[in-house]
Each structure stands twice: as C-alpha cells, then as structure tokens.
Amino acid sequence: MDTSNQITTPTVLLIDDERMNRLIVGDYLRDSGYAVLEAESSSEGLRIFDNARPDIVITDLRMPGGDGNQVVTRLQNVAPDTPVIIISGTASLEEALCTLREGASDFITKPVREMDRIKHAIEAAMKKAHLNRENRLVKTALEDAIQQHTHDLRDLNAKLKNALESTVNALGVIVAQKDPYTAGHNDRVARIAMALGHAMALPQNRIETLRVAGNLHDIGKISVPEEILNKPGRLTPEEYEQVKIHPETGFDILKDIPFHGPVAEIVLQHHERYDGTGYPRGLKGNETLLETRILSVADIYEALTSDRPYRRGLPHEQVVAHIVREAGKQLCPLCVCAFVAANKSGVLSAIANSERAGQFPERP
Ligand SMILES: [Fe+2]
Missing domain, CATH: 1.10.3210.10 (Hypothetical protein af1432)
Structure with missing residues (x-):
C-alpha cells in the first residue's frame, strides 16, 4: 500500500450488523475524506480485513454470529498496529473497559450524538498507531546497530587475541633461539x-x-x-x-x-x-x-x-x-x-x- 495514499486517504473498515448505522457513519466518514469498506458481521469484517488491510477498523460490539471483541483479539494477533474503535449502544462500562484492556483503541457510545467524536477518535488512534510504528522502527534500527556493534567488538576482540597470541609466540621463538x-x-x-x-x-x-x-x-x-x-x-x-x-x-x-x-x-x-x-x-x-x-x-x-x-x-x-x-x-x-x-x-x-x-x- 502506498504510504502517501495511506496518509491522505485512509481506509476505514466499518463493521455493524445494523444497515442504518453503517449508512450514517459510512456517509459521515466518506464526507470526512475517508475511503470506507463495510461488513455486517465480524466474520465478514475479518475476511475483508485480510484482503484489503484497511488503516483502521470501527466495529459494533454485539452482533449476531460473533462480537466485536473477536475482531479486537484477532487484529491484536495479526495486525497489532491497526487501531480498532468500538461503537456500541448496549455495552456496560465494565464491558467497555474490558475491550480497551483487550487492545481496542477507543470506545464510543451509540447513538453518536456528535459525529465529530468519531473523526477525533480515528485521528487520535491513527496518530498513536503511527507513533507505535515509528517506535518499533527505531527500536529495530537500534537493535540492528547494537547487534552490528557487538559483532564488530567480537571481531576486534578476536583480532586482539590473535595479535596477543602472535606476540607470545614471537617472544617464545626469540628466547628459544637463544x-x-x-x-x-x-x-x-x-x-x-x-x-x-x-x-x-x-x-x-x-x-x-x-x-x-x-x-x-x-x-x-x-x-x-x-x-x-x-x-x-x-x-x-x-x-x-x-x-x-x-x-x-x-x-x-x-x-x-x-x-x-x-x-x-x-x-x-x-x-x-x-x-x-x-x-x-x-x-x-x-x-x-x-x-x-x-x-x-x-x-x-x-x-x-x-x-x-x-x-x-x-x-x-x-x-x-x-x-x-x-x-x-x-x-x-x-x-x-x-x-x-x-x-x-x-x-x-x-x-x-x-x-x-x-x-x-x-x-x-
Ligand atoms: Fe626460570
């Protein structure tokens, strides 16, 4: 996926079994400049995710045939940098906290009275995901550098050891000649x-x-x-x-x-x-x-x-x-x-x- 495209036109996967909700939120997201994919169940959503790899997922919590927690858990395993935002009108506060602990980026209560709340949640989640990716890249680069330095030091150590061994041998030869x-x-x-x-x-x-x-x-x-x-x-x-x-x-x-x-x-x-x-x-x-x-x-x-x-x-x-x-x-x-x-x-x-x-x- 083209990185510049990812920044200018992020793709949102919207999973909700209620068509009306998908329509309202989908239209709002399209109007806000996002590309939107839609699924009416968690299983369909995960299938679309595997094929299209959207930048962010918004999912309902309770749906027939599998809930939003499954989406969170699965994405934590296969794409931990992809933010998942839960939108639910039925979950208790405890359930909301649970989904956040499982790895959801945010939790929005339905009906959404202020649609910009969704946009702000997406922006915050994507910013956090971007920082996570950057951190991981820096960490990987640092680990590579440390590994290389360790290798170089081992190499240098081996050369010094050889030089010392050669010195010992040379000294031994000199005294043996005498x-x-x-x-x-x-x-x-x-x-x-x-x-x-x-x-x-x-x-x-x-x-x-x-x-x-x-x-x-x-x-x-x-x-x-x-x-x-x-x-x-x-x-x-x-x-x-x-x-x-x-x-x-x-x-x-x-x-x-x-x-x-x-x-x-x-x-x-x-x-x-x-x-x-x-x-x-x-x-x-x-x-x-x-x-x-x-x-x-x-x-x-x-x-x-x-x-x-x-x-x-x-x-x-x-x-x-x-x-x-x-x-x-x-x-x-x-x-x-x-x-x-x-x-x-x-x-x-x-x-x-x-x-x-x-x-x-x-x-x-
Ligand atoms: Fe001696």
Missing part, C-alpha cells in the same frame, strides 16, 4: 600447569593464564649472555647470579602487555618458593599468586624428569615422590594435592615424555 632448552620445556611446563589447573577446577580464564605464563616464564633469559645459557655443565656463582635476574627481566618485558591475567607477576614470581627460599624477593606461602605456585610444581616436575648431558631424567615415580615430600616446604601443599590428583590420570607423564629436547643443560 636458549634452545627452553622451547620444549616451556611448552611442557605450560601444559602440566594447565593440567594442575584443571585438577583444581580453576575457571577457564585462569587456566589460559597458566598456559601463557608457562610459555613465557623464562622469557627474561633473553637478557642472559648466550655463552652462559649454552654453557655445558654447572655455572659459576657469578654466572648463576646473572641467570637469576631473568624473572625481573621477564616482568619488565611483559608488564605493559594487556594479558587477561597477571602473567607478568607470575613470571616475576616463578622462582619464589613456598618456604621463602626462592628469589628474587624470598616470598613465602600465599604471598605468591596461586598460579605461580602451580607453575613451580609444573616447572620442577618437568625439569627433574628431563634428561641432562650429565644425568638421565629421573624416573616419573621418583619425581612424584620428591614433589610430595616438598609439599609445605618448597612447594604449596594445595598445588601438590592437585599434582597428585592429575598424576592419577596419567596425563602428567604423557606431557612430560612428549617431544623432549633432552640435550641441553639444566638452568634455574
């Missing part, structure tokens, strides 16, 4: 730490933090001279002191990267020990993050089960026994419990045995 031992070690420590996180039923975001921190915990070794990192055998005390700086260097490298978890802090703390014998700050017990204490267990398990040029990796069961003995000493008892639980599933030895580097010297 210290080949760390490549496989970091990956296995990350996976073991995640297994412990799962055993502790940590939420996914904290397990993801364990993955990233596990992969980057030795990133600070980038500042340690290669001849020290690749030196076969034991380090001198002076060399060892240089290596011990790597947690702080790692923190400086990572502290401004917007990870979702406290990755830089975990890296700074990863050589702290539960009994306070670690470095750089000698933190004790719960002074370190839970993720740090998990990472410590994973780091020690991976290191002790790895082969070294001057020794074979220790047997899995022997390392497990060592870790259990260290609960409450170097290692957090809660994390050791998680370690024992994860060990029962066999996942730890499977990770520890995967893709061993094996030929590189042990480092702090």
Whole structure:
C-alpha cells in the first residue's frame, strides 16, 4: 500500500450488523475524506480485513454470529498496529473497559450524538498507531546497530587475541633461539600447569593464564649472555647470579602487555618458593599468586624428569615422590594435592615424555 495514499486517504473498515448505522457513519466518514469498506458481521469484517488491510477498523460490539471483541483479539494477533474503535449502544462500562484492556483503541457510545467524536477518535488512534510504528522502527534500527556493534567488538576482540597470541609466540621463538632448552620445556611446563589447573577446577580464564605464563616464564633469559645459557655443565656463582635476574627481566618485558591475567607477576614470581627460599624477593606461602605456585610444581616436575648431558631424567615415580615430600616446604601443599590428583590420570607423564629436547643443560 502506498504510504502517501495511506496518509491522505485512509481506509476505514466499518463493521455493524445494523444497515442504518453503517449508512450514517459510512456517509459521515466518506464526507470526512475517508475511503470506507463495510461488513455486517465480524466474520465478514475479518475476511475483508485480510484482503484489503484497511488503516483502521470501527466495529459494533454485539452482533449476531460473533462480537466485536473477536475482531479486537484477532487484529491484536495479526495486525497489532491497526487501531480498532468500538461503537456500541448496549455495552456496560465494565464491558467497555474490558475491550480497551483487550487492545481496542477507543470506545464510543451509540447513538453518536456528535459525529465529530468519531473523526477525533480515528485521528487520535491513527496518530498513536503511527507513533507505535515509528517506535518499533527505531527500536529495530537500534537493535540492528547494537547487534552490528557487538559483532564488530567480537571481531576486534578476536583480532586482539590473535595479535596477543602472535606476540607470545614471537617472544617464545626469540628466547628459544637463544636458549634452545627452553622451547620444549616451556611448552611442557605450560601444559602440566594447565593440567594442575584443571585438577583444581580453576575457571577457564585462569587456566589460559597458566598456559601463557608457562610459555613465557623464562622469557627474561633473553637478557642472559648466550655463552652462559649454552654453557655445558654447572655455572659459576657469578654466572648463576646473572641467570637469576631473568624473572625481573621477564616482568619488565611483559608488564605493559594487556594479558587477561597477571602473567607478568607470575613470571616475576616463578622462582619464589613456598618456604621463602626462592628469589628474587624470598616470598613465602600465599604471598605468591596461586598460579605461580602451580607453575613451580609444573616447572620442577618437568625439569627433574628431563634428561641432562650429565644425568638421565629421573624416573616419573621418583619425581612424584620428591614433589610430595616438598609439599609445605618448597612447594604449596594445595598445588601438590592437585599434582597428585592429575598424576592419577596419567596425563602428567604423557606431557612430560612428549617431544623432549633432552640435550641441553639444566638452568634455574
Ligand atoms: Fe626460570
């Protein structure tokens, strides 16, 4: 239907079983500039409505073979923006209120002494319907815009996540080139730490933090001279002191990267020990993050089960026994419990045995 035509010549469907009423009201509406369709029952009216889709419906309330309420109810379902005005000479006030509650736009009492009352009711109802349509269009447009923005934000988030992941990988590659031992070690420590996180039923975001921190915990070794990192055998005390700086260097490298978890802090703390014998700050017990204490267990398990040029990796069961003995000493008892639980599933030895580097010297 042409919108401009809808505004200039609205079509009114008039439903009334009394021919005289249709004649009087119909003539008045035509004289007022409306196109008028007529029906003598609610069923005929609804049929005409379906075919012609008039702009507004005026209906009697009580008619043989179905009343005006049926018209209101049906139009509420199929065309809620089409106003329905009730004209009745028999309804009580309560019935009138009921029809309004059902969705009728207005209620006019017959006989209509002032015909302009009908015109005003039509104008008010159509204005309200027009506003409803406008509101719905605005609401739909807003919902579409919000949906699009949400999609864009998700897209942007995914790109940022990818960029962060690429940064993590690039940093890992740099340190692995300098210290080949760390490549496989970091990956296995990350996976073991995640297994412990799962055993502790940590939420996914904290397990993801364990993955990233596990992969980057030795990133600070980038500042340690290669001849020290690749030196076969034991380090001198002076060399060892240089290596011990790597947690702080790692923190400086990572502290401004917007990870979702406290990755830089975990890296700074990863050589702290539960009994306070670690470095750089000698933190004790719960002074370190839970993720740090998990990472410590994973780091020690991976290191002790790895082969070294001057020794074979220790047997899995022997390392497990060592870790259990260290609960409450170097290692957090809660994390050791998680370690024992994860060990029962066999996942730890499977990770520890995967893709061993094996030929590189042990480092702090
Ligand atoms: Fe380290």
